[in-house]
Amino acid sequence: MMISPDYCLVMARYNAWQNRQMKHAFEALDEAQLGKDRKAFFGSILGTANHLLWGDMIWMSRFAGTARPEGGITESPTLTASRGEWEIARFRTDAEILLWAERLRAVDLAGELSWYSGAVGRNVSKPMALCVTHMFNHQTHHRGQVHAMLTAAGVAAPVSDLAFMPEEGPWL
Template structure:
């Protein structure tokens, strides 16, 4: 089972990577950012949009709130400015939520109806939270691949190299 400390660490990693991805995506310009590159969600913009949609849905489940009403196929944020603002707002929400998660809540059952699988889902919350962070990493990996195909290098993405963790030892 994961702990509150792990949730907070993964939330910090989420923000660090999103800041880097969005900074690089911002340099692409609208045409390259929205061009269909054959990815599952088409473009860099489409993939980042899917990711913020997923994050908001999971946060609603975790906080026992109604799911946001995005519509089934539309982009949550058709403009870059709106997507960037919503990403920043959602990352702040994730950070705040992560600070409140207790180990008892993580061990407790979580239930929700999955529209994707058309069934009621029931599992310990820690499994759903693990999926939440894994989903983020999976789709950020797709975006880094799209960047690589454009000749852009995001640099190191490994969690141990996150600046807040990377410490040098004194000689």
């Protein structure tokens, strides 16, 4: 699998742009609406946004040595208790992802990444490039779920087309 540092930087910018738009969409809902069980895999809009944040944090802890999030996948929907807490943690994590991507070199994407996976209950080793690609794919997947829940709640969901991402920041 061939990905490049440039690809990672574009995807890090896309991630931050999408999350900034998601933050603005969340402002149309009160805390009860954000936390309402919508029968999604991670329950609510906030639960799904928290899981996505948790996933980014766990991958960045593996890629860049940043702090691991508390708990495992089953606890991920409760990572933050409110929109305000989520916004702060999301902003910090997006900044970490952008900084990591800006410093990335091709050699950093080579070789294997090994870690203990709580999801499968064992040590895992996979190509680094595959793991990085998975992180960005995971973001897109769960933002799609949030997009659907926002639409169902009557909120204008953000533009998500990568081709329409602004070429200039601010990314955060």
